[in-house]
Amino acid sequence: MQELVAMIWQDKKDVLLALLAGTISGLTAVALFAQSGLLISKAALMPPFYIILILTAFLKLFGVTKSASKYAERYISHRVTFKFISIVRMNFFKKLLPQAHVLNNYKSGDLLTRITGDVEQLQNFFLRVLYPPFIAFFVFIVVILFSLFFSPWISLLLLIGIVLTSIVVPYILFRRRPYSTSTLEKKELTILATEYFYGYRDLILHHQNESKAEELSALYKAYGNSRRKELDQEQTSYLWNQLIALFTSFSVVFVGAYLTAVGQLDGLYLALIVLISLTVFESAVPLALVPIFARHTKNAVDRLEEITSKNESDGTLHLKGVIQNIQLHDVSYWYPSAARPALEQLSLNIQAGEKIAIIGPSGCGKTTLLQLLMKEIKRTSGEIYVNTTDINAISSQSMYAHMSTMLQHNHFFSGTIKSNLLMANDEASDEAIQKVLQKAQLNKNLEDPVFEKGGNLSGGEKQRLAFARLLLKDSDLWIVDEPFTSLDVQTEKILFNTLHEEAANKTVVMVTHSLADLDRFDRICVMLRGQIVECGSHQQLLAKKGLYCEMLNQ
Numbered sequence: 001m002q003e004l005v006a007m008i009w010q011d012k013k014d015v016l017l018a019l020l021a022g023t024i025s026g027l028t029a030v031a032l033f034a035q036s037g038l039l040i041s042k043a044a045l046m047p048p049f050y051i052i053l054i055l056t057a058f059l060k061l062f063g064v065t066k067s068a069s070k071y072a073e074r075y076i077s078h079r080v081t082f083k084f085i086s087i088v089r090m091n092f093f094k095k096l097l098p099q100a101h102v103l104n105n106y107k108s109g110d111l112l113t114r115i116t117g118d119v120e121q122l123q124n125f126f127l128r129v130l131y132p133p134f135i136a137f138f139v140f141i142v143v144i145l146f147s148l149f150f151s152p153w154i155s156l157l158l159l160i161g162i163v164l165t166s167i168v169v170p171y172i173l174f175r176r177r178p179y180s181t182s183t184l185e186k187k188e189l190t191i192l193a194t195e196y197f198y199g200y201r202d203l204i205l206h207h208q209n210e211s212k213a214e215e216l217s218a219l220y221k222a223y224g225n226s227r228r229k230e231l232d233q234e235q236t237s238y239l240w241n242q243l244i245a246l247f248t249s250f251s252v253v254f255v256g257a258y259l260t261a262v263g264q265l266d267g268l269y270l271a272l273i274v275l276i277s278l279t280v281f282e283s284a285v286p287l288a289l290v291p292i293f294a295r296h297t298k299n300a301v302d303r304l305e306e307i308t309s310k311n312e313s314d315g316t317l318h319l320k321g322v323i324q325n326i327q328l329h330d331v332s333y334w335y336p337s338a339a340r341p342a343l344e345q346l347s348l349n350i351q352a353g354e355k356i357a358i359i360g361p362s363g364c365g366k367t368t369l370l371q372l373l374m375k376e377i378k379r380t381s382g383e384i385y386v387n388t389t390d391i392n393a394i395s396s397q398s399m400y401a402h403m404s405t406m407l408q409h410n411h412f413f414s415g416t417i418k419s420n421l422l423m424a425n426d427e428a429s430d431e432a433i434q435k436v437l438q439k440a441q442l443n444k445n446l447e448d449p450v451f452e453k454g455g456n457l458s459g460g461e462k463q464r465l466a467f468a469r470l471l472l473k474d475s476d477l478w479i480v481d482e483p484f485t486s487l488d489v490q491t492e493k494i495l496f497n498t499l500h501e502e503a504a505n506k507t508v509v510m511v512t513h514s515l516a517d518l519d520r521f522d523r524i525c526v527m528l529r530g531q532i533v534e535c536g537s538h539q540q541l542l543a544k545k546g547l548y549c550e551m552l553n554q
């Protein structure tokens with residue numbers, strides 16, 4: 001919450017202006033009605049015409065000031081809110097991006113609710129949590145001091161009414177009625193709805209769509225009920241506020257009339273005082289919802305912090321020159337909440353220009369090893385050096401600038417073939433792009449459309465587009481994870497050839513399940529249960545007659 005206040009305070013000029021405009025608007029609303037009361041009372045006494053004229057002029061003045069200050073208040077306070085929400089978004093995404101891999105641990109529906117709904121929820125923080133109490137406080141102080149001129153009893157009555165409407169009602173209601181669980185239900189609903197739509201085809205194929213739809217509809221009903229309860233609570237709070245305001249005004253009339261009767265108050269001011277008490281509580285109305293919005297804000301902040309608190313600080317050093325070597329010593333990695341390590345005391349030395357193949361049974365930790373090299377995850381223990389510098393001290397951006405990657409699942413954005421390739425090198429000419437498309441055996445035009453996630457491309461086309469992207473980036477370190485698994489044998493062979501030709505001067509670390517042509521690699525590392533159990537050239541491993549031979553013979 002303190003962080004949010006600091007973000008709002010970055011725009012302090014507008015914040016102070018909004019508070020000033022809000023206070024003027026609240027006070028002139030009270031003054032407008034008070035002046036009307038005075039005018040009515042004075043007019044009944046038939047004063048000279050110029051008195052009526054002056055009072056009417058003041059009435060006009062208050063009316064115009066009220067409208068102008070109200071407009072200014074709305075305009076400036078919304079401007080503060082929009083700036084604030086853009087700062088919140090920027091900060092949130094800044095914290096989120098360096099740990100994009102952590103997002104895999106969240107369900108996509110939940111993530112969507114947090115990124116959109118929770119961030120949006122924070123827009124109420126200034127308008128409905130911070131701002132109304134300040135305005136109400138200033139208006140109440142002035143009105144109570146002003147009413148002291150007429151009678152301390154009237155001031156006391158107003159003070160009691162204000163304390164009841166602004167503190168007792170909202171906070172007693174807030175404490176007595178626990179909040180319903182609509183936020184949690186909304187989260188569950190979004191998760192289930194997203195999964196339902198993503199997995200609709202599989203649900204139909206497995207005859208599960210009806211039961212899932214029923215589950216969805218039950219959750220929807222529960223969410224609707226909770227929201228209804230929350231709205232009821234808001235309305236009850238409003239109602240109590242209005243009742244107390246009316247009761248206070250009624251008491252003011254009663255006490256005012258009594259004081260007038262006993263000669264302690266000039267009857268001329270009775271209407272003025274009653275109208276003041278009727279209007280001053282307008283500033284108390286938004287206070288009824290302050291605890292509710294404060295609670296929503298806190299929930300949203302907690303949920304956003306849950307993601308961003310996992311953020312680990314990135315290194316700051318920049319890699320100079322090419323990557324000469326990468327050394328891993330006794331590196332272990334545990335995924336959060338995993339029962340066993342994905343990598344266990346693994347050591348490997350990668351020299352510039354080497355071509356290394358990583359093979360091993362599914363789940364033995366090959367992809368995890370690549371993720372460590374890409375700085376997508378941080379080792380749990382052990383040491384990793386890049387050119388003698390600890391990888392943790394090097395900035396991720398600097399590491400990415402030195403590597404071209406082709407992973408098992410590559411993302412493509414909605415756009416064109418060209419726009420998806422320019423991501424790798426935004427200065428590439430059309431000729432260069434056409435060349436890499438040819439090398440990748442992808443028969444597509446530059447302006448051919450690509451749907452989100454490459455929805456209009458076959459599995460093999462996606463792999464070839466990813467390969468073209470790798471070739472276009474052309475960095476010194478290539479990290480490749482099972483590159484051509486979706487292609488026919490013929491094309492796979494051609495593309496492996498191209499890869500070896502193009503990577504002649506590069507360092508290549510490739511995970512592969514294909515055991516053909518492994519003799520083209522300088523070294524083959526065989527992994528088993530998170531460890532490298534054999535590592536050497538094809539000939540060396542054949543001579544060893546170990547696991548590698550077993551795998552080849554299977």
Ligand SMILES: Nc1ncnc2c1ncn2[C@@H]1O[C@H](COP(=O)(O)OP(=O)(O)OP(=O)(O)O)[C@@H](O)[C@H]1O
Pocket residue numbers: 104335336338342360361362363364365366367368369
């Ligand atoms: N996000 C994750 N959270 C928890 N455990 C994970 C996560 N990702 C992978 N694992 C586990 O870590 C181990 C190593 O996974 P990894 O993906 O590195 O294996 P792999 O050798 O690349 O497998 P494959 O050949 O099937 O792609 C596996 O047991 C896997 O279940």
